[in-house]
Every structure is written in C-alpha cells, then in structure tokens.
Amino acid sequence: EPEVTQTPSHQVTQMGQEVILRCVPISNHLYFYWYRQILGQKVEFLVSFYNNEISEKSEIFDDQFSVERPDGSNFTLKIRSTKLEDSAMYFCASSETSGPTYEQYFGPGTRLTVT
C-alpha cells in the first residue's frame, strides 16, 4: 500500500541553524501539507501546498519557514534559523484531492530537537 515517507526520522540541530525536513508524498497525490506536534500537545496545521504554491498557512508558518517541491517526488520544509521552541514532531501529509472531506495520509514524522 502506498505511503508517505519522511526523512530523517530524528534530526538534532543547534539553535540558529537551518534544517530541511524531507517528505515523499504518495505518488498520485497533488496536495501536500505540513503539521507539527510539540511534545504533549496537539497537532497543529502549518501549511498546505498545491501546484507549486502555498494554498493556506497558519499563524505559526512565519518567515522562518518555507516549503518547496524541488522535484517530482520530494516535498520539503525548511526552517531557516531554528529556535528552541521549534523542537517538535513534524508530520507531512498528502491527499489526492482537496475540499472539506478529502482524506489526508500522514507520514511517520520527523522528530526535530533544537539544542
């Protein structure tokens, strides 16, 4: 069964460093998403992406974040200058269609630890 994959599974970085989290969505999906989950807290929406453009973003997704689909398979989340509070689990998701009842398929997540 096709699934969303994410690399690395765990990333440790120092405050102020740039990190790139990578995702390979399900191959026929056209809509891509990033979420984060700070330890012990709820999952939060960051951004949705379609046709090489950001569709929606939350207040969390500020100028230090960017997303890119550099080729036909990868979808990346870049954090330019990491802060301690960026430590969280980052989930990528993809969906075949958009709309209110579309189903998103989540990857296993990347645990980001900022020291």
Next chain:
Amino acid sequence: KNQVEQSPQSLIILEGKNCTLQCNYTVSPFSNLRWYKQDTGRGPVSLTIMTFSENTKSNGRYTATLDADTKQSSLHITASQLSDSASYICVVRGASGGSYIPTFGRGTSLIVHP
C-alpha cells in the same frame, strides 16, 4: 476561536472491554469531523469521517457519533484489543471563506491491558 476538547485525557481498560471517548468542539461553520488513531511514533490514521447530516459512522469495531446541534461527538470502541492502545484524536474541519484548516484535539491516550 475554534477549539476541540477531548475527554478523558487518558484511559486504561482491560482487553475485551468497551470504551467511549468524547469530543466537544466550537468550530463554526462546521464542515466535518474525523477521528484519527495515532500509534506512538507514527502519523495519525483516519478512522471515520462525518459531515453535518451524518450522526453515526462505523468502521469495524469503531463507531463514531455526531450531534451537530450540541457540537459533540463520541468514538465507541467495542471488544478492545491490545492493538487499540494508541492516541485517538478528534479533528474538526470548518468552512470559512473557503478555508478548511483543521482543528485538532489533544487526543485521548488509550491503554488496553491484557
């Protein structure tokens, strides 16, 4: 502000028993509500989805209910199994100006003991 509240925060039951998890939301206007199962260290997996007109939806041993008037939902798990141990997350999607950004609850952590 859109909010989703879940209870209980955690629950321990014996294998074979039933349990019910609760979700209250204030998301408006309402589009749909999903229940997800999240195993430790994994991404959420959708169990059920309900729109405004639906008041019950089943997926195997999982049965979700929705009362759109009181803005409440429940997830009932029948004949629990050890593999049901996970976090169960209620996610409500609104429909405001074409935005379908989901609001997640904190989840209920379920532990099933043999």
